[in-house]
Amino acid sequence: MHEFNWGLLIVVYLFLGGLSAGLFFAAGLANYLEVDGQPAYPRIARMGALLAPWPVAIGSGLLILDLGNWYRFYKLFTHFRWESPMSIGSYLLTFFTLIAFVYAFAWLPEDWRQQLFAKVPASWKQAHRLNVDLSAHRKVIAMVGFPFAIGVGIYTGVLLGAVSARPFWNTNLVAQMFLFSALSSGAAALLLAMVLDRRNPIETHETKFLITLDIVFIVLELFIILPYLIHGTLSVLAVKQALWLILGGPYTLVFWVFFLGFGLLAPLGIEVYELAPSLLKGHAFHGSRNLALTASGLVLVGGFLLRYIFVYAGQMSSFHKMGALH
Amino acid sequence: MAMKKKRYALVIDSRKCINCKACVVACKAENEVPVGNFRNWINEDRQGEYPKLRMDFEPEQCHHCEHPSCARVCPTGATWQRKDGIVLVNYDECIGCRYCMVACPYDARYFHEESGTVHKCTLCSHRVDKGDVPACVETCPSKVRVFGDLEDPSSRIHELLATRRHRVKEPQTGNGPQLYYLL
Numbered sequence: 001m002h003e004f005n006w007g008l009l010i011v012v013y014l015f016l017g018g019l020s021a022g023l024f025f026a027a028g029l030a031n032y033l034e035v036d037g038q039p040a041y042p043r044i045a046r047m048g049a050l051l052a053p054w055p056v057a058i059g060s061g062l063l064i065l066d067l068g069n070w071y072r073f074y075k076l077f078t079h080f081r082w083e084s085p086m087s088i089g090s091y092l093l094t095f096f097t098l099i100a101f102v103y104a105f106a107w108l109p110e111d112w113r114q115q116l117f118a119k120v121p122a123s124w125k126q127a128h129r130l131n132v133d134l135s136a137h138r139k140v141i142a143m144v145g146f147p148f149a150i151g152v153g154i155y156t157g158v159l160l161g162a163v164s165a166r167p168f169w170n171t172n173l174v175a176q177m178f179l180f181s182a183l184s185s186g187a188a189a190l191l192l193a194m195v196l197d198r199r200n201p202i203e204t205h206e207t208k209f210l211i212t213l214d215i216v217f218i219v220l221e222l223f224i225i226l227p228y229l230i231h232g233t234l235s236v237l238a239v240k241q242a243l244w245l246i247l248g249g250p251y252t253l254v255f256w257v258f259f260l261g262f263g264l265l266a267p268l269g270i271e272v273y274e275l276a277p278s279l280l281k282g283h284a285f286h287g288s289r290n291l292a293l294t295a296s297g298l299v300l301v302g303g304f305l306l307r308y309i310f311v312y313a314g315q316m317s318s319f320h321k322m323g324a325l326h
Numbered sequence: 327m328a329m330k331k332k333r334y335a336l337v338i339d340s341r342k343c344i345n346c347k348a349c350v351v352a353c354k355a356e357n358e359v360p361v362g363n364f365r366n367w368i369n370e371d372r373q374g375e376y377p378k379l380r381m382d383f384e385p386e387q388c389h390h391c392e393h394p395s396c397a398r399v400c401p402t403g404a405t406w407q408r409k410d411g412i413v414l415v416n417y418d419e420c421i422g423c424r425y426c427m428v429a430c431p432y433d434a435r436y437f438h439e440e441s442g443t444v445h446k447c448t449l450c451s452h453r454v455d456k457g458d459v460p461a462c463v464e465t466c467p468s469k470v471r472v473f474g475d476l477e478d479p480s481s482r483i484h485e486l487l488a489t490r491r492h493r494v495k496e497p498q499t500g501n502g503p504q505l506y507y508l509l
Binding site: 005006066067068069072073075076078079081083084085086087090162163164165166238315318319320 | 398399402428430496
């Protein structure tokens with residue numbers, strides 16, 4: 001029985017880190033889009049901005065808890081090792097989380113911000129200096145955050161892809177796969193949150209925007225997964241044997257049925273079914289609430305499963321043990 | 327005068343191995359390796375059916391690679407390589423992220439539960455620095471392992487590698503492993 005050094009906490013962290021990156025990206029993008037000089041999707045931009053920092057903050061906490069010596073996590077920041085993806089990633093993650101929190105702060109409604117600072121004791125004068133309105137700087141903060149969001153999305157894949165000892169991971173495609181999966185998860189999470197927010201019912205043009213965004217990212221992700229499978233099966237023996245883990249081996253069912261089927265193709269099908277009539281025939285876009293809930297929920301499950309499969313199957317793959325698997 | 331460069335390595339004549347595991351026991355005692363963990367082990371490979379069959383024993387441990395991937399991925403620099411090639415873990419700097427365990431192509435590392443850090447074969451650097459050989463080398467009854475300095479032309483391993491055919495395991499990983507198996 002193979003021992004897994006990285007377990008479920010790492011899977012959850014990779015998922016949450018990517019989710020935040022995707023939320024920030026979609027929210028930042030929505031912030032830039034205008035129609036006739038007016039912001040086109042201000043509510044998407046705000047919802048995404050307010051949600052984005054939390055998953056990565058929770059994920060980073062889990063990451064620290066997963067360490068053998070969690071209280072030594074500060075040592076990540078007393079060193080910088082450019083050859084170590086984890087070292088680079090720690091800095092990326094920290095900067096991204098900080099920017100995401102600043103961005104969320106810039107989107108806080110005025111009354112929420114006043115309520116928040118009302119809870120801070122009046123004697124903390126320095127803290128009250130932070131009670132400033134950053135809403136005029138949203139575009140700048142979003143622009144600063146984009147590279148970090150993309151960086152976090154890519155880094156979660158590079159963390160695995162850079163390990164030459166694990167043939168299942170050792171390709172640049174993993175980084176791109178994780179990035180597009182992260183961006184897709186972000187769009188889906190936004191759709192889910194907006195649909196669930198009954199006080200401010202989602203409008204059809206907002207549903208249409210998020211569904212369109214998600215379709216683009218899912219298709220891009222598919223275009224990475226297909227070459228990953230094709231190249232893998234045509235590659236050197238070690239990679240071919242590693243691919244067996246999802247082509248007949250223990251992760252076959254979860255990969256093909258639960259990830260690719262339910263987590264990717266099913267939501268893609270639902271979203272295309274929703275969008276196609278308005279796109280191809282000029283019909284009005286209706287946007288079914290239940291279909292939006294189903295599709296976005298499935299995308300999130302798929303994003304989680306992708307990381308689950310890669311973390312576990314990747315650790316099983318190796319140059320010297322794979323022969324015994326057959 | 328500048329110190330002469332050293333490069334420690336092990337040559338393993340696995341055909342002499344009888345799978346007595348004295349090396350495993352010696353290592354455990356010398357380095358206080360916890361129950362269930364190992365710094366060295368013996369791979370068994372059995373092929374064929376009676377009466378045409380073959381069984382090979384192949385001792386293995388950390389390969390003290392020339393380009394150790396464990397040291398490359400370590401985010402704090404806790405895993406490091408001495409000038410003489412020995413790859414060590416500085417336990418005070420190890421945060422226990424286990425990236426090195428994932429990155430080792432030979433799965434030569436283990437997680438030390440008690441300290442929350444990662445441990446591995448040190449090539450008995452504490453003995454080597456006193457001029458002794460590693461415990462596994464000293465104890466082997468059939469003289470499977472030969473320890474020495476590759477840079478020293480008069481050493482036994484220098485002679486063995488010059489005159490005997492040999493191989494390293496999984497050279498395709500690019501790690502430059504330094505456990506040499508005689509053929």
